[in-house]
Amino acid sequence: DADVTQTPRNRITKTGKRIMLECSQTKGHDRMYWYRQDPGLGLRLIYYSFDVKDINKGEISDGYSVSRQAQAKFSLSLESAIPNQTALYFCATSDFRQGAETQYFGPGTRLLVL
Amino acid sequence: RKEVEQDPGPFNVPEGATVAFNCTYSNSASQSFFWYRQDCRKEPKLLMSVYSSGNEDGRFTAQLNRASQYISLLIRDSKLSDSATYLCVVWGSGGYNKLIFGAGTRLAVHP
Numbered sequence: 001d002a003d004v005t006q007t008p009r010n011r012i013t014k015t016g017k018r019i020m021l022e023c024s025q026t027k028g029h030d031r032m033y034w035y036r037q038d039p040g041l042g043l044r045l046i047y048y049s050f051d052v053k054d055i056n057k058g059e060i061s062d063g064y065s066v067s068r069q070a071q072a073k074f075s076l077s078l079e080s081a082i083p084n085q086t087a088l089y090f091c092a093t094s095d096f097r098q099g100a101e102t103q104y105f106g107p108g109t110r111l112l113v114l
Numbered sequence: 115r116k117e118v119e120q121d122p123g124p125f126n127v128p129e130g131a132t133v134a135f136n137c138t139y140s141n142s143a144s145q146s147f148f149w150y151r152q153d154c155r156k157e158p159k160l161l162m163s164v165y166s167s168g169n170e171d172g173r174f175t176a177q178l179n180r181a182s183q184y185i186s187l188l189i190r191d192s193k194l195s196d197s198a199t200y201l202c203v204v205w206g207s208g209g210y211n212k213l214i215f216g217a218g219t220r221l222a223v224h225p
Contacts, residue, residue, distance in 0.1 A: 035215075
């Protein structure tokens, strides 16, 4: 079974709709992240959480919100989807060791906003 | 200027070739460096960390030049299965230390 899972894997929605992307992990990591990936831009951090009571904005948090329901679950919401939020979204967890982070990514959610 | 810059490629090489990718980073306070591999439509996965002394893992060699702020990845004896996008990743740039991802260099190995 995959250590980091994301649902749904693909989603088509319309402008103005609220949608939620879910992420679960069985790695026991405290740190979780949401990224989006666009062609030519690399992964950009949306939000991150170091534990259940900790939520932090990343570089592109506008238009998004998150909820850390438990150590193992971190969900991303688009309150009112717009076409430029069409992207590939990745959830990741990390294992902080010796001052560096190795991140483990989920399989991604491909979102299309019409 | 992007914090982490890579040549997007694609690098088209025959099997058995040696290929090298470079990556530059802008923040001299960066502390740790990595190469991730991403297959088409898949998630990124850690390939290797990059140490100041340079490090090797089989056919892959990574090197760091702090003075010039660049990182390199050398792949020897390329295999078809090496075809992927290679992401240069930098960690630690002051304030909250976080990973900064380059946009990736695409490698296509052909028979």
